[in-house]
Amino acid sequence: METQLNAPTNLNVKWINPLAVKLSWSWRPSQNCDVRFRVRVNGTEKVPQNSTATHLLISLLTESSSKWILSVRATCGWNRESPETQLVVEAPKPRAELIDFRCYWSEAALNCSWTRNPKFSPLSLSYIECGGFESCLDQKFQHCDQADLRGERPFCIFKGNFLQKELSMVASSPAGTVTFKGPIAFRLPGVNVTENKSNAVLTFEKFDYREKAVYNICYSSCDNPWICSERNEIPCGERCRYKFKYQVRTDQYATLISSDWSEEIHGLCNGSREPDWILLVVIIVPLVLSFFVILSCICFRRHRNIICPDVPDPSALFKEMINNNKGIESKVHTYTPVQEPIEPIIVVPQIPPSSSGPVST
The missing domain is CATH 2.60.40.10 (Immunoglobulins)
Structure with a gap:
């Protein structure tokens, strides 16, 4: 055994x-x-x-x-x-908390920033390139080449090219420390949308990444499920609302660096324009309201006596009553009917004729 x-x-x-x-x-x-x-x-x-x-x-x-x-x-x-x-x-120290920490890559630097946490301020940032285990022993930590830790969003800039580097970072304050893998991201480039008869073509702004960049483009039409591809053209086949979002990243042969996803962008395809609510609110609605105001003024002027009739002065009415006036002179003309002409009618009684001759005596 x-x-x-x-x-x-x-x-x-x-x-x-x-x-x-x-x-x-x-x-x-x-x-x-x-x-x-x-x-x-x-x-x-x-x-x-x-x-x-x-x-x-x-x-x-x-x-x-x-x-x-x-x-x-x-x-x-x-x-x-x-x-x-x-x-x-x-851990030898209490764990600090980083809020909204981001590092954006450029060709010559890495710009990292975060939201200030009063509990862990001031917060210093450093890194070592630690792709393997043994390499962490004999390296010195690299500190910021440029930093501003006073604002509501402190930042730290490291000089160098960080495309093929795997960073381990340390954020430290008197109250605590946090260690983490350094996130490296691209800033999202802007986009311009042009349309032809059958497609919407997306043209992206250039940035300082000289290698091949890949764009992930997702779109949805008529609130259907999202469709994603790497093509910069969106087929416009339906007359309804189109929306899309995009992201840029390195290709499969480089260390993965990507940008955040853009917000949803509502585009137009194939003339399928939705009502322009800004035009409707700013121009059409005031015109309609003005028309009804003018119409109301005209109707008011024509029927002013009916809508707002003259009312006798109450003080004059009480004054005449106190002076024992027999009547109150009304300012309002009353209707007096006109007597129609009457012709006299003479009624002549009819005497019936006698039925017999003279009576002899």
Whole structure:
């Protein structure tokens, strides 16, 4: 029966700089075997794997956590391994918080800025180029060549070309520190849209990236799902509203650098123009309101006596009542009917004729 491998012992860490520790351990051989070791950080395998050394330099970044579980186990062949030994490591300083941190690339510099956090101000920024583990040991941190840390959005400018570099950054203040992979982005170039009969053509402003840039262009028509491609033409086949957004990035042969996505831009395709609400509000609506105002004034003048009739003065009315006037002279003319002419009619009674002759005596 094969003897189980001994577990590594005496795990120990030493902070080399604010973002890297040297993990070391001991191991007592239990049999003649080509033993290798597997190291994990929070359950994720670290590179290099299956090393024969009893130490490893590990980069621990506080961008997502300030506590880590490091574990080591010995392996022999494909199917034999020792129990796992663990060690909990905490960051040496409290974790600071960066708000809206961005670094924009230019051909000769990297411009980084962030939103001021009063709890962690003032905040200094530095970096090392740390693509591999061992390279973090003998490098010195590079600090800002130009900085302004006083405004609401402090900034730090590093001189150099950062296209093919992988940066590890440290933002530090008296109250805390945060370490993270340096994000590098392009500034979003402007775009001009021209139309022909069947397509909308997008022309982008030039920027100082001399290599091949790739544009991701997504569009949607009639509120249908987005369609994305790298072509700078949008087919205009439907008479409805078109909208698009875009992003620029490096090609597949360079280290990935990209810009943020633009906001949604509402374009016009194939004469499918939606109502111009600005024109409607600024011009048409005032004209319609003016027409109704003029019409109302004309109607008011024609029917003024009906809408606003003359009202007798109340003071004159009470004055006449006090003076015992017999009547109140009305300023309003009353209607007196005109008597129609009447002709007299003479009625003549009719005498009936006698039915017999004279009576003889």
